[in-house]
Amino acid sequence: MSSIIVHGGHPITGEMKIQGSKNAALPILAASILIHGITVIKHCPKITDVFCMIEILKQLGCQISWEENSTLIIDSSSIEKVRLSLEEAGKMRSSITLLGALLGRKREAFIPYPGGCSIGKRPIDIHLTVLKELGIEIEQTEKGVYAKKTKAPSGKVMLSFPSVGATQNAVLASIYSDSQVILKNCAIEPEVTELCYFLNQAGAKIEGIGSKTLIIHGVSRLQEVTYEIRGDRIAAGTYLAAAVMTRGSLTVKKIDPKELSSVLELYQKMGNFVKVYQDAIFLDASKRKYLEALNVTTEPYPGFPTDMQSQVMSLMTIANGKSEIIENVFEDRFKTAAELNKMGAEITIEENPKRALIQGVKQLSKAEVIAPDLRGGAALVIAALQAEGETKIENAFYIERGYEDIVGTLRDLGGIVVLR
Ligand code: UD1
Secondary structure (H helix, E strand, O other): OEEEEEEEEOOOOOEEEEEEEEOHHHHHHHHHHHOOOOOEEEEEOOOHHHHHHOOOHHHHEEEEEEOOOOOOEEOOOOOOOOOOOHHOOOHHHHHHHHHHHHHHOOOOOEEEEEOOOOOOOOOOHHHHHHHOOOOEEEEEEEOOEEEEOOOOOOOOOEOOOOOHHHHHHHHHHHHOOOOOEEEEOOOHHHHHHHHHHHHOOOEEEEOOOOOOOEEEEEOOOOOOEEEEEEEEEOOOOOHHHHHHHOOOOOEEEOOOOOOOOHHHHHHHHHOOOOEEEOOOEEEEEEEEEEOOOEEEEEEOOOOEEEEHHHHHHHHHHEEEEEEEEEOOOOOOOOOOOOOHHHOEEEEEEOOOOEEEEOOOOOOOEEEEEEEOOOHHHHHHHHHHOOOOEEEEEEEOHHHHHOOHHHHHHHHOOEEEEOOO
């Protein structure tokens, strides 16, 4: 299993174009099976989660090929299967969105319980409750979920929590119908919005995009579509964090700064200079005197994203004073703390309320650490870029699930990083 080796102490500086969004690409790939023909997805990130979704789609009967410039061509003319194998589905959480997509296309689906990062319990009760309330028959076995659509989804359904995946699943299951569905308390993360835009471009009729209430007027067929995935806000936030950590200066292009507002505000409050353009962000950390300690609480969008929590924890390890993080979205997302402590950080985790207290230190030091999950792994790379000496981050596969060539990208920006 490969590791990432980082020789710290080199500022991350320069200019980069950000990869396509992982969390937008995955549900859009799943949604492509609703289309009886070709879907062209441009700016699709080349990451292992996407490769894994491609394998699942191929198993279901899609013909898929890459073209140059990260363009993915999916031919979903014939979908033969409605059952996912445990091997593929178990690897990634977002396989659950195939439940809604298969229900839409084939009226039935069997999905083994999904895998993904170990950042908490990650149940699927909200997904199943919403689908049931839309009129889908659900049967849960020890191995997974069997669902059947015997009538058109309809009615007004309220999500008990604005879950990103459950909102996406409910939308996907409701597209093909001769009725209308109103979904209330929806997640408004950009990745939900983007799925809706993709579907509308293919001929779906979704109203209220970007708001907490989505109205889906059923249609009988979607048409072939070409769609360009937007820049990955979390990857952008991660590379900017690397610049903050190393007192670098970085321009990230192909990103909508509005999607990162809460994160950019935090970087600014910590003492860094940030300037936003229509589709780019410039951050300069080279002139800052010190990194300000701060408190942050993760929340659903537009609040501070849980997917940036670990990377910001790395920044706080070298801040001037004591910082606090409250994690409100995933209960088990502080595993990175123990690894950062191996590098000389001073983090304590408290229960009730669950929070991380971080006492800033001047300098981190080299260590052998283990990526606990995708974002935690990225956080360790960021920490290692600041640390004195050579840090080895094991379980690099977690990081490769979401970051396209992170090693090459950081190297191009002045980091000394290798994959071994
Ligand atoms: C998506 C993102 C993930 C991000 C998260 C929150 C993808 C592939 N993943 O995950 O990167 O961190 O949104 O922004 O897009 N929950 C339940 N029952 C459910 C569903 C969710 O209790 O049926 C809980 C979860 O355990 C978690 C919280 O709700 O505590 C948020 O989960 P959700 O919004 O569903 O996140 P995901 O869609 O899994």
